[in-house]
Amino acid sequence: MNQPTEPTIAIDVYRKRRERVLAALRAAGGGVAIVPTAPEKLRNRDADYPYRHDSYFYYLTGFTEPEALLVLDASAATGDPAALLFCREKNVERETWEGFRFGPDAAREAFGFDAAFAIGELDTHMPRVLADKPALHYALGTSAQLDGQVRGWLDAVRAQSRGGVVAPSAAHDLIPLLDDMRLFKDDHELAIMRRAGKISAEAHLRAMAACHPGVREYELEAELLYTFRKSGAQAPAYTSIVAAGANACVLHYPAGNAIAQDGDLILIDAACELDGYASDITRTFPASGRFTPAQREIYDIVLAAQQAAVDATRAGATFDDPHQAAVRVLSQGLLDTGILDRAKFGSVDDVIAGRAYAPFYMHRTGHWLGMDVHDVGDYRERGAARDEAGALPWRTLQPGMTLTIEPGLYIRPTEGVPERYWNIGIRIEDDAIVTANGCELITRDVPVAADEIEALMQEARVAHGTRT
Incomplete structure (x- = not known):
């Protein structure tokens, strides 16, 4: 099964874009940005519409697989990962039906992320990422599913309040920053x-x-x-x-x-x-x-x-x-x-x-x-x-x-x-x-x-x- 390739120069382009976003967020006080890709859409019964990634997500990643999410941690401690990808796991059986999947390890190396995890581990990792961070940045109100996930992660952080852990105290719309970059x-x-x-x-x-x-x-x-x-x-x-x-x-x-x-x-x-x-x-x-x-x-x-x-x-x-x-x-x-x-x-x-x-x-x-x-x-x-x-x-x-x-x-x-x-x-x-x-x-x-x-x-x- 052939593995898709991405030119090295393009990987550098996407990495530099992520670095620009991280720099802008740090200048604004830090926090964590979340950028999901588009969901797959059922056309009728077992047939999906042809899949097309989310433009914002692709602009920052170059990654075209569904079921993926980018996290940019502008408040990460020195040495901790700042650019994280969540994506589908390798699955040989599903690849037989649907084609090649990078999986977290190959995606991290191929697309230049600091770390990558299975998309099924989001609920485990995100409360840890959001803990003690000043702000959350994402496309507010554009996805009911993402809004629900964010609420769940914030609730998990707030549940640790007796241990001195605090949740982000502000939420900001990430879209104007990305729009001005893409323009x-x-x-x-x-x-x-x-x-x-x-x-x-x-x-x-x-x-x-x-x-x-x-x-x-x-x-x-x-x-x-x-x-x-x-x-x-x-x-x-x-x-x-x-x-x-x-x-x-x-x-x-x-x-x-x-x-x-x-x-x-x-x-x-x-x-x-x-x-x-x-x-x-x-x-x-x-x-x-x-x-x-x-x-x-x-x-x-x-x-x-x-x-x-x-x-x-x-x-x-x-x-x-x-x-x-x-x-x-x-x-x-x-x-x-x-x-x-x-x-x-x-x-x-x-x-x-x-x-x-x-x-x-x-x-x-x-x-x-x-x-x-x-x-x-x-x-x-x-x-x-x-x-x-x-x-x-x-x-x-x-x-x-x-x-x-x-x-x-x-x-x-x-x-x-x-x-x-x-x-x-x-x-x-x-x-x-x-x-x-x-x-x-x-x-x-x-x-x-x-x-x-x-x-x-x-x-x-x-x-x-x-x-x-």
Whole structure:
């Protein structure tokens, strides 16, 4: 039975992250941090959902097995273990059914922990670890099971009070500290995210090349999933959106069995997860290989909005700046096309002030990206002074932050909107790394320019002998 391996450099990355958390907790007065991984989930009867570790746990450990928990003791005495792993025991019989298990001894050595114990020994060890420690740090209130375990451990400590043992007197939410760490990606993370972006781009290219009138949405989804797995990605980062025609106006439409018709647009929002990190790409293209004039008109507006947002994504800008840049271009486009009546809605400033664009653009232009497709991190400056409306200022972008840039327009049949635009749904999305002078787009191996998309699809038709 083959044993999984973990590159030495990655082990150093996880160890250094644990050391950062320990240093932060010591600076705050010490205590013990607890980070569990995700539980396995039963799908139906004897079948589980595919297992996926908890992102916080993986960020600090690199360990992907279920039934595991990390303990960081920032008040450990000199020479005592500070980073402890609890995990499943070695079990040859279960390995016959479920595959390799590290077990505590091998996990401690392979992943660089100070000590490791069987997960079944938690209730024995945790009261000892928590005894006489000033504080407890964990994700408060996020898991009823963990909350119950913690109460049991604290009760066991308090039962020793006559012997002079005291329980932690404070409990703190660990999540803000970990969120701020995860918000800034290191070189190890960025390398994985760049590779994930390339795999996802390859999948979009394959889907574009396979598209033609008569294809079903799920057939295009199959091309995506095939490329993800063939290229080494473990799973989709989220449920793939493959929407033909009017379905593209449904923001979270899952790939169904609708048949792409000649004249339809296809909106694909799909990407892979690689080694624990998500990518996130959306492209919109014509099923026939050529945009209609109305489709091209709307497409170019959305593309210009994305470029304006890209130009606004740089260190020193706020998280909201790319969104406002995109909204201005989209609002102007809605006026120029007559989708919004200029006589009724006035200037672009009036459109923005009254949010008249919102029926056609109802989401924001981006979100943090990382281990989770909608990754962690505050979007506003926590603890800063609020403005007159009571809002916190938007967070300032800094190098190493990663986010999506994804404007769109979704035009349902609406009274007063020219009919030629009805049922056009377009979104263009790329993944960006904030740099000192701008941003690096890591998903542009699949084109965004309309002419390039048409050329790609025409080339695929010629190669496959399909009539254009």
